[in-house]
Amino acid sequence: MSNNKYLVNLTVNNKPVSVEEGTTILDAARKLKFKIPTLCHHPDLHVAGNCRVCVVEQKGARNLVASCATPVSEGMEIYTNSAKVRESRKHVIELLLSEHNADCTKCIKNGRCELQELASEYRVGDHVFLDLVDEKDKIPDISSPSIQKDDSKCIRCQRCVRTCSELQAVSALAVVNKGDEQRVSTFLNKPLDDVVCTNCGQCVNRCPTGALTERAYLDNVWEAINDPSKHTVVQTAPAVRIGLGEDLGVDPGQRVTGKMVAALKAIGFDSVLDTDFTADLTIMEEGTELLTRLKEALVDNNESTKLPMMTSCSPGWVKFQEHMFPELLPNLSSCKSPQQMFGPLAKTYYAQKKGLKAENIVSVSVMPCTAKKFEAERPEMRASGYQDVDYVLTTREMAMMVKQAGIEFESLEDQNYDSIMGKSSGAGVIFGATGGVMEAALRTAYEIVTGEEVPFKNLNITPVRGMEGVRDAQITVKGAKPEWSFLEGATLNVAVAHGLANAKKLMQAVKSGEKEYHFIEVMGCPGGCLGGGGQPIPTSQEIRDARAKAIYDEDADMPIRKSHENPEIQAIYNDFLGEPLSHKSHDLLHTHYKPRKRY
Amino acid sequence: METAEAKNFKKVDIIFECQDCKPIEVLDTNLERKPDDIILDIIDSGLKGRGGAGFPTGLKWKFTKNETAEPKYVICNADEGEPGTFKDREILDRVPEKVFVGMALCGYSIGAKEGIIYLRGEYNFLLKDLNKKLEKFNKQLKDRNLDFSISIKSGSGAYICGEESALFESMEGKRGEPRNKPPYPTTEGYNFKPTVINNVETLVYTTMICNLGPDKFKELGTKDSRGSKVFSVSGDTPIAGIYELELGMSLSTFVEEFGDGDTKSVQVGGASGHCVPRKYFEDTIIGFEGIPTGGSMMIFNSTRSMYNVLHDYLEFFTEESCGQCTPCRVGCQQLLKGIEAVKRGERKPSYLDDLKKLASNMNLSAKCGLGQSVANPFNSIVDNFREEIIY
Numbered sequence A: 001m002s003n004n005k006y007l008v009n010l011t012v013n014n015k016p017v018s019v020e021e022g023t024t025i026l027d028a029a030r031k032l033k034f035k036i037p038t039l040c041h042h043p044d045l046h047v048a049g050n051c052r053v054c055v056v057e058q059k060g061a062r063n064l065v066a067s068c069a070t071p072v073s074e075g076m077e078i079y080t081n082s083a084k085v086r087e088s089r090k091h092v093i094e095l096l097l098s099e100h101n102a103d104c105t106k107c108i109k110n111g112r113c114e115l116q117e118l119a120s121e122y123r124v125g126d127h128v129f130l131d132l133v134d135e136k137d138k139i140p141d142i143s144s145p146s147i148q149k150d151d152s153k154c155i156r157c158q159r160c161v162r163t164c165s166e167l168q169a170v171s172a173l174a175v176v177n178k179g180d181e182q183r184v185s186t187f188l189n190k191p192l193d194d195v196v197c198t199n200c201g202q203c204v205n206r207c208p209t210g211a212l213t214e215r216a217y218l219d220n221v222w223e224a225i226n227d228p229s230k231h232t233v234v235q236t237a238p239a240v241r242i243g244l245g246e247d248l249g250v251d252p253g254q255r256v257t258g259k260m261v262a263a264l265k266a267i268g269f270d271s272v273l274d275t276d277f278t279a280d281l282t283i284m285e286e287g288t289e290l291l292t293r294l295k296e297a298l299v300d301n302n303e304s305t306k307l308p309m310m311t312s313c314s315p316g317w318v319k320f321q322e323h324m325f326p327e328l329l330p331n332l333s334s335c336k337s338p339q340q341m342f343g344p345l346a347k348t349y350y351a352q353k354k355g356l357k358a359e360n361i362v363s364v365s366v367m368p369c370t371a372k373k374f375e376a377e378r379p380e381m382r383a384s385g386y387q388d389v390d391y392v393l394t395t396r397e398m399a400m401m402v403k404q405a406g407i408e409f410e411s412l413e414d415q416n417y418d419s420i421m422g423k424s425s426g427a428g429v430i431f432g433a434t435g436g437v438m439e440a441a442l443r444t445a446y447e448i449v450t451g452e453e454v455p456f457k458n459l460n461i462t463p464v465r466g467m468e469g470v471r472d473a474q475i476t477v478k479g480a481k482p483e484w485s486f487l488e489g490a491t492l493n494v495a496v497a498h499g500l501a502n503a504k505k506l507m508q509a510v511k512s513g514e515k516e517y518h519f520i521e522v523m524g525c526p527g528g529c530l531g532g533g534g535q536p537i538p539t540s541q542e543i544r545d546a547r548a549k550a551i552y553d554e555d556a557d558m559p560i561r562k563s564h565e566n567p568e569i570q571a572i573y574n575d576f577l578g579e580p581l582s583h584k585s586h587d588l589l590h591t592h593y594k595p596r597k598r599y
Numbered sequence B: 001m002e003t004a005e006a007k008n009f010k011k012v013d014i015i016f017e018c019q020d021c022k023p024i025e026v027l028d029t030n031l032e033r034k035p036d037d038i039i040l041d042i043i044d045s046g047l048k049g050r051g052g053a054g055f056p057t058g059l060k061w062k063f064t065k066n067e068t069a070e071p072k073y074v075i076c077n078a079d080e081g082e083p084g085t086f087k088d089r090e091i092l093d094r095v096p097e098k099v100f101v102g103m104a105l106c107g108y109s110i111g112a113k114e115g116i117i118y119l120r121g122e123y124n125f126l127l128k129d130l131n132k133k134l135e136k137f138n139k140q141l142k143d144r145n146l147d148f149s150i151s152i153k154s155g156s157g158a159y160i161c162g163e164e165s166a167l168f169e170s171m172e173g174k175r176g177e178p179r180n181k182p183p184y185p186t187t188e189g190y191n192f193k194p195t196v197i198n199n200v201e202t203l204v205y206t207t208m209i210c211n212l213g214p215d216k217f218k219e220l221g222t223k224d225s226r227g228s229k230v231f232s233v234s235g236d237t238p239i240a241g242i243y244e245l246e247l248g249m250s251l252s253t254f255v256e257e258f259g260d261g262d263t264k265s266v267q268v269g270g271a272s273g274h275c276v277p278r279k280y281f282e283d284t285i286i287g288f289e290g291i292p293t294g295g296s297m298m299i300f301n302s303t304r305s306m307y308n309v310l311h312d313y314l315e316f317f318t319e320e321s322c323g324q325c326t327p328c329r330v331g332c333q334q335l336l337k338g339i340e341a342v343k344r345g346e347r348k349p350s351y352l353d354d355l356k357k358l359a360s361n362m363n364l365s366a367k368c369g370l371g372q373s374v375a376n377p378f379n380s381i382v383d384n385f386r387e388e389i390i391y
């Protein structure tokens, strides 16, 4: 750790501590296990120093200092709990509450709200200040199918603003006006569904209050479950099984696949199926599409075939691309996301096999994602003749259903997914981590071309794993079969990016010609779906690392590790689709994109 | 209040005088000196910033000079947004070359190549003339082989953009919100590079110190408040206007000169300053040992309602707070609505004590000088004119 950094000595509440220069007072105090409350601070974001709830006393200083924003200095004496500090802090909390519509009992964040927690810690029930809540702020913006914005619950910490610009490079949210009129707003205060917002939900993951939340659909889902005329199928995305536990009393990084399935059955879904199955299917379609594109571009010199091909399974990323780089839309794979491959198949293939009528099927998905709610409502997503996926729940909403159902999650016995469309490979599981789609696709594509496994130990393509924002890798084809002979000896350049700010960097490099790739995977959220906008809150790099480890452990434990070896995948091609990129596949599993304006 | 001995009333003519001082000649003589010697002179003079915070100017230059990062900048703060202040406008109108020379000498001393004047949006009428003069001045610099040039940036029209770090943000094209400190501008200012930011008036004094020598400057004022300063006198006075006065006089001397015979209080230092009632005039020294001022002196006579005065200030702060930090954004609104509630009888008079506590906590915990200083007018007016607030 000591890369030429000096150590600085200071005391916090009279206890000495030495920390590297540049460390904040907050982190120095945490090292000594002194807790200082924070609101605007978030480990993923740049320091703001605006809420002022973290103020501490520095001996000799005229004013209190914001511990999150002040670096330590030699000989500093800090007091985190002096009378001055407590009074100022309490005032800050009371002031925040005075401009806050604190109807906690009606709030989706009730019980999981950072402001509420501080209010109770500091016992501010009897606060004296006047009520400043603006009536016009009390009408939430519910224009977006994914994100709900309620200004009357906003404490102006700007975490969302920083998230949207620093991590996502979207800047759909900005601070506008000053003084008492200051707000967090979209461009010209337009409805969220009318601006560049990608619905990624990263702001939701970092909003300390109920000001930014997902649009919740669990009541609609309960209704469908309770309707005897409906057959409810539920699909669960790869990253849900490694995140769900966090909202149900389990530590980050624990896999709860079997309990999750058991809980969904206990809740009353008629059939509990796996998005990982369609993740495998995506690999079949997308891998074949990649090889086809390579042939068209490199052998047939087909001008209209664009490389690099880019993945399209992250709807936040897709919408980002539609707004920000519409000229690169032809590069997006035409494959729908696994959720949206599952949707039409549930109402066609599954319905046929089970002897059900499509109109009686209610298709629900549980996703680590808020953008998937938007995706399900895209007009293109009605290949079955109905809305393919009826309701999308986040991991958090699912946890809420488990609680509402009175299920003791931790004591559930593991259960297996139902069939059909419930079986998957390890390749499907790693879709949940950044680099996973790339790894899964390479495992299959390489084998299609050469008949051999990818040349990596235990099939683990480690160069595309990890948390570096943009990663690239090369893979050289050896021993191509005759029909793929044009690829013999070729080196495929691939790149992986996660978080839209990294995606933007990568796109700029591609556009400028600075980098040339054949295949690019982009996940809209930091860490990939495991860090999705629908995952349990809080989030941090530590938590995302723990979830990633769980995903790769799950993969390693799977008996089948490659999509094309999944027997249910083989069956659906035999019985229903024919072959990858068949006519039927095109009808059901592929889509197109539309350019959108930035303003 | 301080009981240091007060100076007599004395009008001075350093800033605006033009007989003995040709600014460009001041530059020429001083360019022959070593940068460090210039800085030492400014330190020796005891000059403190005239923009409000009163930081020793020479030290600011020295700290910036000692930084290794490049490039460095010299910024002239001409945002002049404090209600009741209009002296920088007058200076830029009448003796802009003195400001330019101060900037050039600063640039020469600290090793900066670029100087920028951040001009208050409302002063755009000065732009044409200033640019013309700057064109000539920049050419003069070039003729002297001094690698320094000055340009003007037009302000955004918000009071908070006069706060130095918000000013940098605004100049960088961002929203004018104050930054966390440290780091201070001398290490990370404009474009996060070492920057000297000085008030218009401060820069003129640096020119004049380089012209007259620090000793001449030190002859004026007191130990803590060297020299003279330009005051913007307004309110209930028959002779409103701009006056350069020696620092260290008592407020009673000041009121004798400028009052209308019926002065009830003086707001020293603009909306963010202190309100001094008649009974303290004698004991209040105008200067850093007493009540410092960025230059604004607002005189109120007995016909004024101090409730209205305070109400106006609070409205001003409620609107001009950048809004980012809780104590200031919400605190200002609570103070404003709070005195209204007391006035209407919806809150007990004792609520004023809660509000005073709030103002004091805003002083302790707000992020920048704006929120920190609201307690100055609030507590001084409530303490001294409580009846007027309640009834």
Ligand SMILES: Cc1cc2nc3c(=O)[nH]c(=O)nc-3n(C[C@H](O)[C@H](O)[C@H](O)COP(=O)(O)O)c2cc1C
Pocket (backbone or CB within 6 Å): B048, B049, B050, B051, B052, B053, B054, B055, B057, B077, B078, B079, B080, B081, B082, B159, B160, B161, B162, B163, B164, B165, B197, B198, B199, B200, B202, B203, B368, B369, B370
């Ligand atoms: C809210 C606020 C507004 C300010 N406005 C001005 C201003 O208009 N002009 C100015 O010179 N300094 C202003 N200041 C002070 C500057 O932040 C800074 O201290 C000053 O420009 C430094 O110059 P000096 O050392 O020459 O005084 C303001 C400070 C605050 C907190």
Ligand code: SF4
Pocket (backbone or CB within 6 Å): A100, A101, A102, A103, A104, A105, A107, A108, A109, A110, A111, A113, A114, A115, A116, A153, A209, A210, A211
């Ligand atoms: S955001 Fe928090 S404090 Fe506000 S109403 Fe919701 S739960 Fe209560």
Ligand code: SF4
Pocket (backbone or CB within 6 Å): A147, A163, A164, A168, A170, A171, A172, A173, A196, A197, A198, A199, A200, A201, A202, A203, A204
């Ligand atoms: S959902 Fe994503 S894109 Fe939309 S405002 Fe939030 S962070 Fe920005």
Ligand code: SF4
Pocket (backbone or CB within 6 Å): A153, A154, A155, A156, A157, A158, A159, A160, A161, A184, A203, A206, A207, A208, A209, A211, A212
């Ligand atoms: S919406 Fe949430 S994250 Fe954004 S400023 Fe308001 S409280 Fe903070």
Ligand code: SF4
Pocket (backbone or CB within 6 Å): B160, B177, B178, B320, B321, B322, B323, B324, B325, B326, B328, B329, B366, B367, B368, B369, B370, B371, B372
């Ligand atoms: S004190 Fe006021 S002006 Fe200064 S940063 Fe805070 S809100 Fe903005």
Ligand code: FES
Pocket (backbone or CB within 6 Å): A037, A038, A039, A040, A041, A048, A049, A050, A051, A052, A053, A054, A055, A066, A067, A068, A069
């Ligand atoms: S947590 Fe430090 S100011 Fe908000």
